[in-house]
Amino acid sequence: MTATDPVRIGLIGAGRIGTHHATTLGRNLHQAQLVAVADPVEASARRLGEDLGVDWRPDPQSVIDDSGIEAVAITCASTAHAELVVAAARAGKAVFVEKPMAMTLADADRAIAAAEAAGIPLQVGFNRRFARDFAWAHDAVAEGRIGTPQLLRSLTRDPGLPDPGAVPPWTIFTQTLVHDFDTLNWFNAGARAVEVSVMADALVAPDFKATGLLDTAVVTIRYDNGAIGVAEASFSAAYGYDVRGEVFGSAGIVQAGSPAPLATSLWTVDGVSAPTVRRDTDLFADAYAAELAAFCTAVRAGTRTTVGGHDARAALRIALACIEAVETGGTVTIRDDDRDVVA
Amino acid sequence: MTATDPVRIGLIGAGRIGTHHATTLGRNLHQAQLVAVADPVEASARRLGEDLGVDWRPDPQSVIDDSGIEAVAITCASTAHAELVVAAARAGKAVFVEKPMAMTLADADRAIAAAEAAGIPLQVGFNRRFARDFAWAHDAVAEGRIGTPQLLRSLTRDPGLPDPGAVPPWTIFTQTLVHDFDTLNWFNAGARAVEVSVMADALVAPDFKATGLLDTAVVTIRYDNGAIGVAEASFSAAYGYDVRGEVFGSAGIVQAGSPAPLATSLWTVDGVSAPTVRRDTDLFADAYAAELAAFCTAVRAGTRTTVGGHDARAALRIALACIEAVETGGTVTIRDDDRDVVA
């Protein structure tokens, strides 16, 4: 094996995002060689494997046990993430895991501990860190170009809520806003979230509120450096997939993101218009590829991943505080001893 | 007096914004005739009067009592606003009053009652309603172009905090964010704020936190139509005077405002850049003139003002809830019976 050999990867979870990642790994990244895909739903595994011309299996464990595989991409249901990270780490595989890495702090701690014990690279799928506009904004903050961060904003507006009945409770915090929490943490580097306040509701699909579905949320976060962050999400943006960030500091503002990213416009009797992007896999096509490329580089070079288990835990910590805030109806303090404690 | 005679106006308060309004009334609005200016600081009154070639007086009451004056513009310190509104209304004068119209709900109710009893036009200086971009956004919402409002945002970033020691406590809520509260109320027309949550701090001038100065705040507001509003303020925007609004609804988004409003850009080795506006009187020059023109029209035509005492009270109600939220450290419910009760 040389420094330029592709990383031999097995992927677990042949759903929507798993299919996207598998396609990137199998077709578009010379640094990767997709060896096998697994999914307990055998038809899904077969379809994806045959489409990409790679081995397919119903059993995830067989991927983890496969000595011909160096790294595992975990893209299955979130509830299974942490267990698979632990198993893969114990098998000595490098791990790329979609967000959220875990659903509880205890699971997050177990995953982190397993990865650290095994000394394997662990990367979490916070793809916005790899979007060029967000990365440029982050670097501008890191270089001090906006001074000390004081007010931050991150928002996600998903283009639809196809089946409200199928969305698990708290999804808006653990699946959607967890991206924004990570973005805020990343922009406000070195600071720790210490207090969370939430207003959330079922405005898009009010009939499902009784089942616990929240589809609209505003989260306010106080950081220990004084900065205040706002994260907003809605599951129903009529105009496209909209992810934006803003950091206001003592010397200026930096912004990132637009649902109309093409440098084109149409001017007609109706005014000026521009096309918007409707899917995350369109808006973040390059970012999805870049995060996997970075993972392969980390695996092959043996370097640290830039977004790992502790980042996943910090974002999860905020998501869990949001759930508590909704349940108790008040502001939730995040205590220091919640931090990085292995259960 | 015919329908085209200018409105004879006396102005009380020759400070920064009073000077700006007096100049507009005296020089730029054919619908207005500035008759006199008053300020207890006699030198200020004289300077302004002489500059504009109009009568000047130290005594505000003399303006109110002046039979040659039809309308009074109240631009003095906020603490004196309500009392002057009441006095002017009782004297039968039309009233334009800068925000906030009052500092307590009881005073707001007295002002509203006095104006209604006297049947005089009462307009409050929420200038953003007269900015063309904000008005366009408002109309887009009112016409249903973004569907039902679900998430709203309004922000104010003032370019500086020249003398932190001179800023009264709670200024960020009663003087600054009161604009944003009115903007959110106006965008979300027909809905009532029912709950307020606040994170605020002294990040710009932390040394003055002990004196009660808050210079950075994020306010989250729940409305009775389910919509959630976020209002943000900072007293120290290095890049200019920045006022923006955004309404997300079931059918789309509308945005308004930019600190770089000129249609110009410069592209050099440093990238693309555009000039930003540094003062409210630059960014809102047209809006300031338009609100006074609208006031004159209302006075002369005998029509209702479009932003009156009840609007001032509704925005103040949120500001007072914010103060309570900071003092109690929690979320504050705005009860229905707080609404529009004359003390």
Place this chain on the structure above:
Amino acid sequence: MTATDPVRIGLIGAGRIGTHHATTLGRNLHQAQLVAVADPVEASARRLGEDLGVDWRPDPQSVIDDSGIEAVAITCASTAHAELVVAAARAGKAVFVEKPMAMTLADADRAIAAAEAAGIPLQVGFNRRFARDFAWAHDAVAEGRIGTPQLLRSLTRDPGLPDPGAVPPWTIFTQTLVHDFDTLNWFNAGARAVEVSVMADALVAPDFKATGLLDTAVVTIRYDNGAIGVAEASFSAAYGYDVRGEVFGSAGIVQAGSPAPLATSLWTVDGVSAPTVRRDTDLFADAYAAELAAFCTAVRAGTRTTVGGHDARAALRIALACIEAVETGGTVTIRDDDRDVVA
């Protein structure tokens, strides 16, 4: 008369732009006092005079002869401009004249000579110079921020061609593009146009080509400092009134102008959109007021106007070269001895 007395102005020509200017002078500019309006079409003069509450007359000469009038605004048909400038100058009146100041070089020279002989201020209605975005761009060039100008562009896209049969031949050069020629001259200050090439056609209303109507034109201009300018016009912009400029230099680009000048946008299922402006009097409302304010200041302060007879002649010189280029089908050289020669 003191330095702050308004300038007593008489206006000649109560058509569309005359009505706009008269309204600005009569209602919105404290530096001006509109004394009288004149138009040979008596009904037009009466309508405008009565509307603004000023004296009205059918006879333009009576305005020029009026000892109570200090300055004359000439806003009638272009063919009468030069003669009226000469007459007003001889009568010692300051003169504001709409573009084009003259239709021939000889007439332009006569107007310049008369103004210089009388020592009166003469200002020409090149309103773009007073638009804040264009002025910012001009200043950026003048300050050397884009280095040496090398490529310039100015365009005008008028929103409509209501009656093609009523448009005199060469209008696109003498009435429309004359604005762009002045803009290019102004941006490329100190340089002289030396060569002109034209492609023009009747694309909007081809049936009228036989009558000499050109409704679409691209003019390329070589300047004696090497810079190359492009001026474009069309009489039929479906999307609004569109005026833009761009200067590319050795150190960068500066741009000005947008038909969508409001800082607002609407994002719906159709994409992102913004409203466009449909009339010159909307897009340039502030610029039209600013040019008249500047004229009043020049009159009262006795200073030079910033855009005078020589500027009008230089732009006309290019327009006439364009006509020659269309007639001869080739490139036209502008000889140095054409310049500033009084007939």
Place this chain on the structure above:
Amino acid sequence: MTATDPVRIGLIGAGRIGTHHATTLGRNLHQAQLVAVADPVEASARRLGEDLGVDWRPDPQSVIDDSGIEAVAITCASTAHAELVVAAARAGKAVFVEKPMAMTLADADRAIAAAEAAGIPLQVGFNRRFARDFAWAHDAVAEGRIGTPQLLRSLTRDPGLPDPGAVPPWTIFTQTLVHDFDTLNWFNAGARAVEVSVMADALVAPDFKATGLLDTAVVTIRYDNGAIGVAEASFSAAYGYDVRGEVFGSAGIVQAGSPAPLATSLWTVDGVSAPTVRRDTDLFADAYAAELAAFCTAVRAGTRTTVGGHDARAALRIALACIEAVETGGTVTIRDDDRDVVA
């Protein structure tokens, strides 16, 4: 060989753009398999071959003769393009050739004839057609969203002129503006350029004008559907690599391109700014990959390429007319019988 087997490609020309294409083919496109690279400069061939882990050779003909190679990418010096297209076509290879495909019409006709005789796919490297913003603009025109095209603009501003002495005469037309000519032809589909007028100069490096170097040019093109196109180029854009297009039609405008394509901005005391792109391989990274992907698809599917030999000839025809226009100092008519004549 199945429909999903990668296309086995040999590349001729290991210079700057050849290295870029080879890297894309060898590393980023699953549809392609780079088999060999050739360059008469043996060191270049070796460096590139070793870097990508593929066979390398000094002799281009050996690539053409290689039975294991299906398609040839020709990225060497322009003067050799046509000859290699003919040779590759005769050998039955599919051909991707960088622009310009030929330097004379006779050579272009020979290349077209050879490709047609061999029945091989021939694609020319007009990469702008594959940039998403330009493609969106093109489609908007094709769908009639701006009505009938009347005024078109395309510009290229290259970020630098490292060694003026090394630039062959007429490069600005044959190498740079040939892109813009193709863009204009593509936007104005179905129309034919019939007349060309040029203003060009050596403004960036005037010392080299004597050697025939032109570094700044404005070309005006009349099409047989009446539309007028403007193409502009400069070899020295301080602010980045700037490629833009605009089509004005009877129903509106469409625009494409920006040197600041990231959705990010920085607002500081200096104003609002955004980063610009400095290299074609950054601005058009996706477009370069997309054109090669499209080529592979055409080869494997046996379909027509979307930009072929006749497009290359039409753009070259305009470039040659520009040279004639500069040499004769006048407007050049492009006769119909110049069109598509095989030498």
